[in-house]
Amino acid sequence: MFKETINTKENTRTVDLRSDTVTQPTPAMRKAMAEAEVGDDVFGEDPTVNRLQEMAAKITGKEAALFVASGTMANLACQLAHCGRGDEMILGDQSHIFHYEQGGSAAVGGIHPRQIPNQPDGKLAPEDIEAAIRPDNVHFPRSRLIVLENTHNRCHGMTLDAVYMATIGDLAHQYNLKLHVDGARIFNAATALGAEASELLKQADSVSFCLSKGLAAPIGSLVCGSAGFINHARRARKLLGGGMRQAGVVAAAGIVALDEMIPRLADDHANAQKLAHGLAAMKGLDVETDFVKTNIVYMKISSDQSSDYKSAVDFADELHCRGVKILPTGPYKLRAVTHYGISADDIDYALNVTEQVLRKF
Ligand SMILES: *Cc1c(COP(=O)(O)O)cnc(C)c1O
Numbered sequence: 001m002f003k004e005t006i007n008t009k010e011n012t013r014t015v016d017l018r019s020d021t022v023t024q025p026t027p028a029m030r031k032a033m034a035e036a037e038v039g040d041d042v043f044g045e046d047p048t049v050n051r052l053q054e055m056a057a058k059i060t061g062k063e064a065a066l067f068v069a070s071g072t073m074a075n076l077a078c079q080l081a082h083c084g085r086g087d088e089m090i091l092g093d094q095s096h097i098f099h100y101e102q103g104g105s106a107a108v109g110g111i112h113p114r115q116i117p118n119q120p121d122g123k124l125a126p127e128d129i130e131a132a133i134r135p136d137n138v139h140f141p142r143s144r145l146i147v148l149e150n151t152h153n154r155c156h157g158m159t160l161d162a163v164y165m166a167t168i169g170d171l172a173h174q175y176n177l178k179l180h181v182d183g184a185r186i187f188n189a190a191t192a193l194g195a196e197a198s199e200l201l202k203q204a205d206s207v208s209f210c211l212s213k214g215l216a217a218p219i220g221s222l223v224c225g226s227a228g229f230i231n232h233a234r235r236a237r238k239l240l241g242g243g244m245r246q247a248g249v250v251a252a253a254g255i256v257a258l259d260e261m262i263p264r265l266a267d268d269h270a271n272a273q274k275l276a277h278g279l280a281a282m283k284g285l286d287v288e289t290d291f292v293k294t295n296i297v298y299m300k301i302s303s304d305q306s307s308d309y310k311s312a313v314d315f316a317d318e319l320h321c322r323g324v325k326i327l328p329t330g331p332y333k334l335r336a337v338t339h340y341g342i343s344a345d346d347i348d349y350a351l352n353v354t355e356q357v358l359r360k361f
Contacts (some may be wrong), residue, residue, distance in 0.1 A: 162335020
């Protein structure tokens with residue numbers, strides 16, 4: 001009965017909230033890609049790649065930058081540039097590098113990942129970091145690197161502010177370690193905090209950020225750091241098979257992303273607020289609205305409903321039948337992400353559909 005009543009022609013609409021990676025390139029990006037001036041980037045001769053790298057270095061406040069194929073490759077190239085085999089890297093137990101990058105640190109780099117607990121707001125407690133740093137002892141691996149993630153994907157898309165970032169950078173340097181920032185969504189953090197990305201990254205030895213998420217470019221990430229560091233990262237990129245040739249064709253979209261797409265991230269954050277508060281008001285869902293600061297909203301099927309909706313996958317399937325896509329990330333947990341392809345009206349639609357799906361019970 002329910003399925004029949006909702007299955008009207010309006011149901012052909014799709015609101016895809018699974019990730020900000022589903023964004024389509026803008027018309028300006030398509031045009032820039034078609035017209036890009038290109039060369040062989042392994043020889044350093046692609047003017048469009050070079051321009052994108054200069055822009056990335058400037059915006060992050062670093063000396064140099066390197067264009068790579070993905071965020072995963074960016075993070076791995078940084079780890080390889082900072083650490084040798086058997087070195088230890090301190091990172092959060094909820095970090096993207098630990099969860100979603102196939103253990104490349106160990107598989108490719110021989111790097112020992114030392115996880116410490118992420119606080120609910122995505123931070124690592126300085127005392128936990130300090131306790132994890134190894135003294136010089138023949139039994140121990142050598143501590144080399146601390147990794148922060150900003151915004152923090154699995155911790156509600158939370159932001160780490162400039163004071164905290166500088167504190168951890170100083171701590172790293174006090175012990176002669178390096179700080180890497182997985183800044184896949186660093187511009188979301190900067191927007192939400194009302195800060196410049198370069199302020200957040202002042203004490204960071206390296207940062208990776210994605211063009212292909214909220215900034216809506218089709219492909220690519222940047223690694224930024226000192227000129228010496230970038231030389232190491234460039235070697236690592238080649239080792240990983242990431243030396244690209246006329247890559248200006250895709251870098252051109254990245255230039256448009258940095259030029260035009262950062263200011264509109266505030267719209268995604270406003271849409272996420274609207275979504276989070278709308279969902280939180282519904283019986284059957286738990287949403288920690290206080291943690292929603294950027295474009296990521298996590299929700300949990302309330303335990304009193306869990307006998308009706310057996311799992312997050314069931315719930316997502318019901319929504320999907322009605323044109324709303326969200327991502328199950330745990331037995332009862334789901335994630336929705338706002339982005340360039342989502343309007344305020346799409347949020348209204350998604351809320352309506354969710355309400356209908358919940359009211360089935
Ligand atoms: C998406 C993401 C990455 C990896 O980016 P890919 O381009 O998908 O490889 C790394 N870190 C964080 C926090 C991310 O959200």
